[in-house]
Amino acid sequence: MNQVEVKRIVAELLPYIRYHRLDAGDRLPSERDLCTKFNASRNSVREALTALEIMRVVERRPNSGIYLQALGKDTSVDAMVMFSDAGVPLLEGEVSDFLETRRILEIESFRLACQRHTDADIERLVDVIETCERNLEAGITLAEQDAVFHLALVEAAHNQVYLRLVNSFYLTSRARRKVFFKTMEQSFRSHQDHVKLLAALRKRDFDAGEKILQQHLASVGKFWSERLQNDPNEKII
Structure with a gap:
């Protein structure tokens, strides 16, 4: 076949x-x-x-x-x-549904990661952070490495079902991440949040990490909300 x-x-x-x-x-x-x-x-x-x-x-x-x-x-x-x-645009309301579900999954994953993470998990995240820093210095956005960081964060929860679900959401957002990270400014802002998230994880401080994640993901929702308001006919893939 x-x-x-x-x-x-x-x-x-x-x-x-x-x-x-x-x-x-x-x-x-x-x-x-x-x-x-x-x-x-x-x-x-x-x-x-x-x-x-x-x-x-x-x-x-x-x-x-x-x-x-x-x-x-x-x-x-x-x-x-x-x-x-297949490049099929999302239907009305699907963008907010995607972001809401991602927020729920990632916050709960972070809670579990604070309880379960190992030294190997921290080392993996440090490697991702260092790769991002090298890319930013070279003028490369986080369009690709953003997903790598968040998936490594979820992987630290040691729950394969959560990892598979979150991975599916990141697979569907490849085109959207290229738009979101079109400017280096956005990449630097996200990287700063990633550094703070790693610090909270190391301390197993869920409350601090949750606040950072909430703000981090809210900025994504605000970006797409404003974009759709400016151009209601835009097709988001």
Whole structure:
């Protein structure tokens, strides 16, 4: 099976669904029509639909057709990453939902990290901080290293489920981080917060770290809120 072709079909089908404003329960084109539309083999189309079905994005009904499922509680977390990889813009309200969920997960992870972190966790975070400092001196933003730091912070909680969930959110925010960290000024501000967070973690001071995290993540929410107010039609990926 040509996995490259399967990924291409998925990447083109998801924007097609959003562009045509298909709702839950709407019927998608037949497999034959999808083969024609995406210039792909029948097997590749079926494989792509299977992937979408596993993630509860579509449902294939025998002798009836392919139907779009509601993107709600039953939709796989992996589907969020898949939509992001396909360049599908977030729906209204999804940005704030993403940020709210990220805040809840990271703050609780920090609480656990204060209780459970090891010397190896601290060493890993120090390495990330030092890498960020070298990058900043070279004029490189934190668009990439920001996620590395936060994931290392979550990893210090020693809860693999939390780590996987938070990682999914960071995978979906790759394009948004490039926008957020477009200026060096933002990178320096975030780095200062990261240094403070590491200091609080070392002391196992959850209260201090929580305040820093709350302010840190609130600045992200403020950035996107102001951006959307300035341009309500902007499509955020």
